[in-house]
Amino acid sequence: MRSAVVVGTGLIGTSLALALSAKGVTVHLRDADPIAAHTAASLGAGSVEPPDAVVDLAVMAVPPALVGTVLADAQAEGVARHYTDVASVKRGPQDDAVAQGCDTVRYIGGHPMAGGERSGPTAARADLFEGRAWVLTPTPDTATETLNTALELVVMCGATPVVMGAAEHDRAVGLVSHAPHLVAALFALRLARAEERAVSLAGPGVRDLTRIAGGDPALWTDILSANAGVVADILDEVAVDLDDAVAGLRALAATDDAKHAEGRRRMDLLLHEGRAGRKRVEGKHGTRPARYRTVGVLVGDQPGQLARLFADADRSGINIEDIHLEHSAAQLTGVVRLSVEQRGAATLEETLRGQGWRVQ
Amino acid sequence: MRSAVVVGTGLIGTSLALALSAKGVTVHLRDADPIAAHTAASLGAGSVEPPDAVVDLAVMAVPPALVGTVLADAQAEGVARHYTDVASVKRGPQDDAVAQGCDTVRYIGGHPMAGGERSGPTAARADLFEGRAWVLTPTPDTATETLNTALELVVMCGATPVVMGAAEHDRAVGLVSHAPHLVAALFALRLARAEERAVSLAGPGVRDLTRIAGGDPALWTDILSANAGVVADILDEVAVDLDDAVAGLRALAATDDAKHAEGRRRMDLLLHEGRAGRKRVEGKHGTRPARYRTVGVLVGDQPGQLARLFADADRSGINIEDIHLEHSAAQLTGVVRLSVEQRGAATLEETLRGQGWRVQ
Numbered sequence: 001m002r003s004a005v006v007v008g009t010g011l012i013g014t015s016l017a018l019a020l021s022a023k024g025v026t027v028h029l030r031d032a033d034p035i036a037a038h039t040a041a042s043l044g045a046g047s048v049e050p051p052d053a054v055v056d057l058a059v060m061a062v063p064p065a066l067v068g069t070v071l072a073d074a075q076a077e078g079v080a081r082h083y084t085d086v087a088s089v090k091r092g093p094q095d096d097a098v099a100q101g102c103d104t105v106r107y108i109g110g111h112p113m114a115g116g117e118r119s120g121p122t123a124a125r126a127d128l129f130e131g132r133a134w135v136l137t138p139t140p141d142t143a144t145e146t147l148n149t150a151l152e153l154v155v156m157c158g159a160t161p162v163v164m165g166a167a168e169h170d171r172a173v174g175l176v177s178h179a180p181h182l183v184a185a186l187f188a189l190r191l192a193r194a195e196e197r198a199v200s201l202a203g204p205g206v207r208d209l210t211r212i213a214g215g216d217p218a219l220w221t222d223i224l225s226a227n228a229g230v231v232a233d234i235l236d237e238v239a240v241d242l243d244d245a246v247a248g249l250r251a252l253a254a255t256d257d258a259k260h261a262e263g264r265r266r267m268d269l270l271l272h273e274g275r276a277g278r279k280r281v282e283g284k285h286g287t288r289p290a291r292y293r294t295v296g297v298l299v300g301d302q303p304g305q306l307a308r309l310f311a312d313a314d315r316s317g318i319n320i321e322d323i324h325l326e327h328s329a330a331q332l333t334g335v336v337r338l339s340v341e342q343r344g345a346a347t348l349e350e351t352l353r354g355q356g357w358r359v360q
Numbered sequence: 361m362r363s364a365v366v367v368g369t370g371l372i373g374t375s376l377a378l379a380l381s382a383k384g385v386t387v388h389l390r391d392a393d394p395i396a397a398h399t400a401a402s403l404g405a406g407s408v409e410p411p412d413a414v415v416d417l418a419v420m421a422v423p424p425a426l427v428g429t430v431l432a433d434a435q436a437e438g439v440a441r442h443y444t445d446v447a448s449v450k451r452g453p454q455d456d457a458v459a460q461g462c463d464t465v466r467y468i469g470g471h472p473m474a475g476g477e478r479s480g481p482t483a484a485r486a487d488l489f490e491g492r493a494w495v496l497t498p499t500p501d502t503a504t505e506t507l508n509t510a511l512e513l514v515v516m517c518g519a520t521p522v523v524m525g526a527a528e529h530d531r532a533v534g535l536v537s538h539a540p541h542l543v544a545a546l547f548a549l550r551l552a553r554a555e556e557r558a559v560s561l562a563g564p565g566v567r568d569l570t571r572i573a574g575g576d577p578a579l580w581t582d583i584l585s586a587n588a589g590v591v592a593d594i595l596d597e598v599a600v601d602l603d604d605a606v607a608g609l610r611a612l613a614a615t616d617d618a619k620h621a622e623g624r625r626r627m628d629l630l631l632h633e634g635r636a637g638r639k640r641v642e643g644k645h646g647t648r649p650a651r652y653r654t655v656g657v658l659v660g661d662q663p664g665q666l667a668r669l670f671a672d673a674d675r676s677g678i679n680i681e682d683i684h685l686e687h688s689a690a691q692l693t694g695v696v697r698l699s700v701e702q703r704g705a706a707t708l709e710e711t712l713r714g715q716g717w718r719v720q
Binding site: 125127131135164171176180182185186187189190195200210214220221235236239246263270274277278280282306309311324360 | 473485487490491493495522524528531532533535536537539540541542543544545546547548549550551552553554555557558559560561562563565566567568569570571572573574575577578580581584585588589591592594595596597598599601602603605606609610612613620623624627628630631632633634635636637638639640641642658664666667669670671673674680682683684685694696718720
């Protein structure tokens with residue numbers, strides 16, 4: 001890929017334009033708002049001059065609802081050999097493209113799984129996509145050459161391509177991103193309505209559960225809006241299991257022995273399957289985890305503790321996969337939980353104990 | 361407090377016996393299993409010899425269902441001036457104590473909010489309760505002297521006392537501990553049943569949401585069993601909000617403009633209240649947070665990065681409130697998110713940038 005047009009110079013468009021420019025691609029920037037395009041250009045994302053020949057790739061970095069129209073216009077103009085977009089849902093834009101009579105042979109949907117709390121070109125970074133998954137959703141007739149051009153874009157941005165169908169993509173992000181946000185918010189509702197004394201007993205568990213509910217409501221209403229039906233279907237399934245769980249708990253609360261045993265069996269099944277599901281998203285690098293163990297280390301509140309801890313942990317030569325800092329109510333000391341591969345846990349513990357740390 | 365009897369030398373009983381012994385209290389250990397009592401004694405938790413006079417405090421460190429009987433026996437024997445327990449639910453044991461005709465003037469319920477993944481005396485640690493909340497639940501007629509003796513126990517163990525009623529306690533732990541575990545497990549069920557490709561897109565959000573679902577199912581069935589009715593009530597409330605959320609999403613998915621706007625309004629309300637609830641459990645020290653900001657720093661996968669990062673962060677003099685390590689699918693680099701008080705964020709960012717870190 002030598003040349004590209006980026007239509008829409010918001011956070012995502014400008015970031016990928018920065019990444020492509022850094023790799024020597026000639027990037028032409030367009031935006032309905034000329035100030036945004038000029039801002040992106042001034043940041044080194046490319047030029048606001050129109051291309052004087054057909055470019056290799058045009059990227060529609062516009063909101064989901066506009067992808068179909070903007071793609072149809074760009075194709076009518078014949079600006080590029082291949083076309084993609086970066087909208088966070090894929091089925092609506094693909095349906096729109098078909099409805100607008102777009103050439104779906106030269107088009108492939110795309111969704112880089114990255115974003116930021118701020119929007120607009122000034123929030124853009126060339127490394128926004130580094131190490132992130134970037135889903136590509138071919139239409140039934142996308143050309144191999146178009147797929148390969150999109151793959152080149154993904155790799156140039158430092159992301160990892162994942163190919164799937166548009167509907168499959170929307171279900172997947174509904175499951176791993178949109179529905180989790182709502183579930184966290186739904187439980188956080190209970191905290192909003194609780195008495196202060198109850199909330200004061202909150203520990204790391206409920207903090208983990210509700211962390212993502214801290215996101216911007218307006219932004220999340222937009223996100224949910226674009227995939228609302230899919231998320232509703234997932235939550236309907238959650239509701240069925242929730243009813244089941246309540247029935248299991250009511251049985252568990254029964255004084256009747258047979259009923260209690262039945263409740264115990266049901267909860268045990270649910271918790272076992274839940275643990276199996278949790279295991280599928282543990283660890284990093286997208287692979288099934290080797291098997292992690294958590295090493296808890298007591299740390300004080302004074303400065304320098306964390307730096308000293310991680311310096312000492314380094315001496316063990318064990319790679320730390322995850323960090324988790326726990327404080328409970330009114331606590332002056334905390335526990336840092338370090339997740340490491342099981343076989344390295346003993347070495348890490350020994351090293352830390354040798355350096356005077358209190359390891360749990 | 362100069363002398364105590366600890367009935368039950370499991371994790372909790374042995375840990376508090378170790379803490380009391382370390383403070384110079386004469387501790388007498390009892391357990392239905394003499395090997396457990398001897399093991400605890402050999403660890404320095406106290407003596408297995410019976411006391412030769414009435415002790416200051418007897419602690420029933422036995423399962424919730426046994427508290428009433430064991431308390432009645434100990435009081436009939438007249439072993440102590442004051443009595444408490446450490447069961448993780450409080451209403452059942454208190455009702456049992458009343459039903460068994462116990463002296464509720466000299467008894468106060470207790471629940472140290474600490475535990476561990478392993479059980480039994482060998483897992484015990486004198487610092488198990490350090491910095492943790494320890495709920496005390498007086499009966500309607502608990503004597504002030506009994507409350508004060510229990511407070512002495514809590515402070516000797518390094519914990520922070522919180523006084524509330526038994527039923528209020530059970531609702532509070534149902535809300536901040538038991539129900540969250542089930543909600544995490546319920547969502548993890550969906551992951552258990554999902555296709556591998558969908559799960560491969562999982563990022564830090566859904567990992568946070570489901571983290572606690574990784575707990576031991578048998579242990580959690582026991583915990584839920586002791587508070588099942590309360591947890592069922594909380595989940596019933598969640599189910600009502602969940603139905604509401606699904607209705608909101610269906611409206612949001614509608615093509616009809618008025619319906620869509622109504623869906624948007626409902627989701628926005630839900631997400632706003634959810635965010636407010638989340639804010640109540642943010643931060644540490646049990647206080648309402650000053651206002652935190654998150655600073656994201658890109659780190660590589662090579663050893664030494666975290667140590668260097670925290671050493672550099674220390675130079676800023678800004679206290680780090682929380683740490684969060686993010687990796688997405690197939691990622692070789694990660695983002696460490698450092699939560700700090702808002703007023704310190706700029707200083708931290710500046711310091712880290714000055715040391716060559718890529719700050720988001």
